[in-house]
Amino acid sequence: xxxxxxxxxxxxxxxxxxxxGEILSETIKEEERIYSQYQLAEMFTINPAxxxxxxxxxxxxxxxxxxxxxxxxxxxxxxxxILTKRRSQVLGQMIKELVMEAKRLDVGESELNRMIQxxxxxxxxxxx
Amino acid sequence: MSVIxxxxxxxSYSKIKAIDHLSFEIEENKITGLIGRNGSGKTTLLKMxxxxxxxxxxxxxxxxxxxxxxxxxxxxxxFLDDTLTFPDSLSLSDILTEVAPxxxxxxSSLANGLFDYYSFxxxxxxxxxxxxxxxxxxxxxxxxxxxxxxxxxxxxxxMDSAVRKDFYRALLKDYLEYPRTIILxxxxxxxLEEILEDxxxxxxxxxxxxxxxxxxxxxxxxxxxxxxxxxxFAEGKEIIYREEFVKGSLYVVIRRKLIxxxxxxxxxxxxxxxxxxxxxxxxxLTAKTKGGINDVFNKG
Numbered sequence: 001x002x003x004x005x006x007x008x009x010x011x012x013x014x015x016x017x018x019x020x021g022e023i024l025s026e027t028i029k030e031e032e033r034i035y036s037q038y039q040l041a042e043m044f045t046i047n048p049a050x051x052x053x054x055x056x057x058x059x060x061x062x063x064x065x066x067x068x069x070x071x072x073x074x075x076x077x078x079x080x081x082i083l084t085k086r087r088s089q090v091l092g093q094m095i096k097e098l099v100m101e102a103k104r105l106d107v108g109e110s111e112l113n114r115m116i117q118x119x120x121x122x123x124x125x126x127x128x
Numbered sequence: 129m130s131v132i133x134x135x136x137x138x139x140s141y142s143k144i145k146a147i148d149h150l151s152f153e154i155e156e157n158k159i160t161g162l163i164g165r166n167g168s169g170k171t172t173l174l175k176m177x178x179x180x181x182x183x184x185x186x187x188x189x190x191x192x193x194x195x196x197x198x199x200x201x202x203x204x205x206x207f208l209d210d211t212l213t214f215p216d217s218l219s220l221s222d223i224l225t226e227v228a229p230x231x232x233x234x235x236s237s238l239a240n241g242l243f244d245y246y247s248f249x250x251x252x253x254x255x256x257x258x259x260x261x262x263x264x265x266x267x268x269x270x271x272x273x274x275x276x277x278x279x280x281x282x283x284x285x286x287m288d289s290a291v292r293k294d295f296y297r298a299l300l301k302d303y304l305e306y307p308r309t310i311i312l313x314x315x316x317x318x319x320l321e322e323i324l325e326d327x328x329x330x331x332x333x334x335x336x337x338x339x340x341x342x343x344x345x346x347x348x349x350x351x352x353x354x355x356x357x358x359x360x361f362a363e364g365k366e367i368i369y370r371e372e373f374v375k376g377s378l379y380v381v382i383r384r385k386l387i388x389x390x391x392x393x394x395x396x397x398x399x400x401x402x403x404x405x406x407x408x409x410x411x412x413l414t415a416k417t418k419g420g421i422n423d424v425f426n427k428g
Binding site: 010011012038041042044046047048049050053100104 | 159296297300301304322323324325340341342345346395396398
C-alpha cells in the first residue's frame, strides 16, 4: 500500500484502515499476532509513534488486544466488528453525502433510486 | 528524560537577535523536525546545541551540561551541515576510517554499505564532490556515527529526490534499530514529516509551535466557497490565512478545533472543507501578512 500524504485522512487512520483490510481479507487471521509499531514504521517509512497511534485506534475499538510481553493480537470477533462498524460509519457517511449531493443537483428520490438500481445492474452484468 | 533543555535562550549578532528568548525541551530518542523560513535562526540554534556557538544569554543544557566547550557533549553528538570540510589530503575512504575513532558507537559496516550503495569513488577528495554528493556523503557520517544526539542541518540540500527518499528511509530504519535523539532542520516539511515524531516551528528566533507531528496535520482546515457564507462561519475566529480567488469566492484557513462541530453544517451550505498541507500551514503561520505575496500586487 502507498500512503496518501495529501489526503484529509491522517496517516495513522490510513494505517488502521489498512490493518482492518488485512484482517477482512484474512491475511492476518483472528487470534494471530498483528504487526508491531516498529514493523509498521519500517514497512511504511513512518515514525513509530504514528504507527502506534494507528494500532491504538484498533485497540480502543477492541479489534486487537494486548497480550502482555507478546504484543498485539487480533480479537476473536474482529472481522465481524469491522464489518459492522464499516457498514454503519463508512457506508452511512457515503449515503449522507450521496443524499446531500443529490439535493444540491435537484435529483429526486425516485431518480436517485433509479440511478442506484442502474449501477447495481451494471455490476451484476459485469460479474456474469 | 530531556536531552536538550533550553530556557530564555538568546543569541545576538551585534544588535540583531538571531535567537530571541527561546524555551523548549527535547526528549530522548525522539526525531524532531526543526522548521523555519530562511533566516529564522535554525542554524544558529543548532550550532549552539552542538557547542559551536556560545549563547548570549539564557540557559542551554545538552545532556545536562552547557554544550559550549564541553568535551562530553562533543563526544556524544554530531552536527552535519553543507559547510563541513575535510583536508584534501584525505580521500573519501580515508575520511570514513579517520572519523571512526571519534564516535564510540560508529558502525563501519553500515558506513561502508551506504558508501558502496551510493557508488562513491573511494579515492576522490571531499572538496571535489558536487553539492548533492556532499550532502549524501555527510548523511552517511550522520547515520553511521550512531551518536546519541545526531543533528542534521538542511541535510538534503542538493540531493535528488531518489537520494532524499533513500536518506530518510535509511535514517528511519537505522533509528528503529538504534533509537537516538535526532534533529533535522528543513524549510520543506512535507518530504520528512512522516518520519518525525515532533515538530518545532520557529520564526524570527522565537518558538511558534512545538507539538507532535500528528497534531500539526490536524491543526487547521481550509474553507472554500461563497465569500459571504465562508465569512459567516469564520466570523470572530482567528483567520490564519485568507485568499480571494475570484470576486465573491473566498478561501480561509482556521484552526480545526474552532470549527469542527460545524463541519456538517458548513458542507451543507456548499462550502468545501479542505485539509491544509503542513507545508502551506507553516508558510501561513510564519507569514508577515495574511494575504501573502498577493498583497504586494493588490495595493491601491
